[in-house]
Amino acid sequence: MTDMNNTPPSNGHGENDDENEAAPQFLHGNRLFSHDALREKIDAQFYAENEGISPLYTADEPTQREALRDVVDYVLATEAISLTRQERARLQDELFRDLLGGGPLTELVADQSVNEIEIRSPYELFVRRYGEDAKPSTASFRDTLHLERSLRRWLAPTGFDLTHEQFIETGITLGGRAVRLTVITSSKTLVQSASLRLHPTRARNLDDLIADQMMDEAAVSLMRAILTRGYGLMLAGEANSGKTTLLQALLSELQGAKTAVVERASELRLSDEMQRLVVTPEHTFPTQINAAVNSGRDMIVLDEMRFDESAAMWDALTADHHPRCLWIVRGSSEPIRLRTAFSMAVRRTRQGIEQLFINSALLDRLPFVAFLGRRENRYKVLRIGEWVSVPGDPSSLELHQLWPAENGTTSSRLT
Numbered sequence: 001m002t003d004m005n006n007t008p009p010s011n012g013h014g015e016n017d018d019e020n021e022a023a024p025q026f027l028h029g030n031r032l033f034s035h036d037a038l039r040e041k042i043d044a045q046f047y048a049e050n051e052g053i054s055p056l057y058t059a060d061e062p063t064q065r066e067a068l069r070d071v072v073d074y075v076l077a078t079e080a081i082s083l084t085r086q087e088r089a090r091l092q093d094e095l096f097r098d099l100l101g102g103g104p105l106t107e108l109v110a111d112q113s114v115n116e117i118e119i120r121s122p123y124e125l126f127v128r129r130y131g132e133d134a135k136p137s138t139a140s141f142r143d144t145l146h147l148e149r150s151l152r153r154w155l156a157p158t159g160f161d162l163t164h165e166q167f168i169e170t171g172i173t174l175g176g177r178a179v180r181l182t183v184i185t186s187s188k189t190l191v192q193s194a195s196l197r198l199h200p201t202r203a204r205n206l207d208d209l210i211a212d213q214m215m216d217e218a219a220v221s222l223m224r225a226i227l228t229r230g231y232g233l234m235l236a237g238e239a240n241s242g243k244t245t246l247l248q249a250l251l252s253e254l255q256g257a258k259t260a261v262v263e264r265a266s267e268l269r270l271s272d273e274m275q276r277l278v279v280t281p282e283h284t285f286p287t288q289i290n291a292a293v294n295s296g297r298d299m300i301v302l303d304e305m306r307f308d309e310s311a312a313m314w315d316a317l318t319a320d321h322h323p324r325c326l327w328i329v330r331g332s333s334e335p336i337r338l339r340t341a342f343s344m345a346v347r348r349t350r351q352g353i354e355q356l357f358i359n360s361a362l363l364d365r366l367p368f369v370a371f372l373g374r375r376e377n378r379y380k381v382l383r384i385g386e387w388v389s390v391p392g393d394p395s396s397l398e399l400h401q402l403w404p405a406e407n408g409t410t411s412s413r414l415t
Contacts, residue, residue, distance in 0.1 A: 039095075042075045046099055047149065057100070057156035064100045068092060102174050103150050104139045105196070109175035112200055116240065119194040122147040130212075131242070131378040148191055151183060159281050162190060171266030171278065176201050180244075180265040199248070203269045206249045214242060215381040219403050222384055223370065225414050227253050232325035232365045236338050237372035242379025243328045244268070246372065247303055250326065259299040260292035268303060286312035293319045304328035307345035314346055317361040325365050333371040333382055335399040355395045362387050362397065367413065369399070386411050 049071065050056050056067055072092055076083065083091065102109045108117055108127060116128035122141035126134040141147040152162055158170040168183040180197040204212070206220045226233050227250065235243045248268055251261075256273030264285055266278045275295055277288040289312040292300045300323045305313055307329075316325070331338050339362075346358050371382045385399040400409050 038075070038079075038081065038091075041079060042072060042095060043099070045075050046071050046095075054156070057153045065092070065096060068096055068100065100153070103146075104141055106175065108137065108139055109177060109179075109198065115198050115200075117196040117198070119147065119191075119196075128240070131374050133377070144189065144191070147194075151181075151191060151194060154181060155183075165281075169264050169279070171263070174198070178267045178269065180267045197244075197267070199244075199267055199269075203248050203252075204245060205252055209246065209249055212378070214246070214379050218405070219370075219381055219384060222403050222414075223250065224253060226368045227326070229414060230324055231367055231413060232327075234325075234327050234329055234366045234369040235372060236329045236331050236369055237333050239330060241333070241372040241374055242381075243330075243372055244303055245379060246370070246381065247301070247326070247328055251301070254299060254301075254326075258297055259301060260295045260297040261301040261303070262288045262292050263303050285309055289313070289316055292316070293323070296321055297323065299324045299326060302327040304330050306330055307341055308348075310345035311349040314349055314361075317365045322365075327366065333373045335369075335371070335385065338369070338371075339387075339397060339399075359387075359389065359395065359397050363389070368402075368411075386413070 046068070056064060059067075069092060072088070072095065075081075076088075097103065097106050104125075105117060108114050113129045114127055115130050116134070117137070118126040118128070118134055119141075120126065122144050125137040125139050127137045128134045141150065148162065154172050154174070155162065155168065155170070158172065160168045160170055162168070162183065162185055165183075166185055168181070168185075170181055172179050172181050174196070178199040181194065182197075183194045184192045186192040206224075209215060210217060210220060223233065233250075235246055237243050244267070251259075251268065251270065251274075254274075256271035259273075260275040260277060261268060261270055262277045262285065264279050266276065268276075270276055275292070275297060277283075277291050279285050279288060283291075285306075286309050289300075289302065289309075293316050300316055302316075302325075305327050307313075316323070329338070329342075331341050342362065343355065343358050346361075347353060366387075368384065368386050370384045373380055373382050375382075381403075383401055384403040385401045387397045388400050390396040390398050400411070402409060402411055
């Protein structure tokens, strides 16, 4: 809907017929409203009826559009404003996008090349496109209240509430895309910052990652061999290094009926046979890891393991039924630092444990590791290796690099 003029047309025609046709038409004697004033009235009425966690936010689109149409009709009738059918349709589409859709993020979400949106303030948004550095966006929210209301609406289906949580990490859907929404709150501004990690509408497979130059066919063949032979694989890297992208591609290689997947946010596309265990206000990530172990499934997938949750991690590694492990771990892409961090995490929950037992768990359940990072504005698999005991010193481990091939090193497990 175009901006409404403050003065009425003299006779419905003028020097620019197209411009006059686009202008709102009013009934005789109506008070005139600008576009912004009308939007303000409709917004106020909508939120008066749907403040807080409204059931409307989790309803289907036809129900939402019908409810919004009722609000628009009420305000137009109350204010004695008449719009053409075309103007009304444009207004309702704009309102639906802003009040029940992606709001100012709509165009960014529709762009499949955008995979992360950082909200540093209502007026300061940054966008990242597949592996690139974050760049400023022209999109913005009107004010703090607009941002807070948008976040509350997106969070409504998840059970999380901005008012009661200092840190929220959950999965939502925007524009048909799976999204991991992370929100940090504060006592001063309520919303301190937020970020949205967006996944493509069609999940990438391993062939897609080869085309994206994330890795080559040799790396794909190696990871397929690791999984088909029944060995555990760790995907390690810092934040925003492509770990979940790779995990999604690997999931298509697994047998769904034997797999339990634990997620911080419901963002992965799983087969119907896979068991999904997601963090909720009632169930923490460690709680869901324990549920996966108790399910007795042959494969446990974690997205993502953090070393401050070491008790549940150790329980999964030492489960009696020996589940295979495919874990994302947020940590260093340097082997020595990763191994050291893993050992320190175990000792937080098992003080005094001998290094030999820690090494044994890695060798038995997670013998292979793929390190990821960003290089040349792309997500990259940097190396794939295998933990082995140092000859003559079983208390020490070293990583044998298998890909890229180095000095003809091969895996005794895979040959």
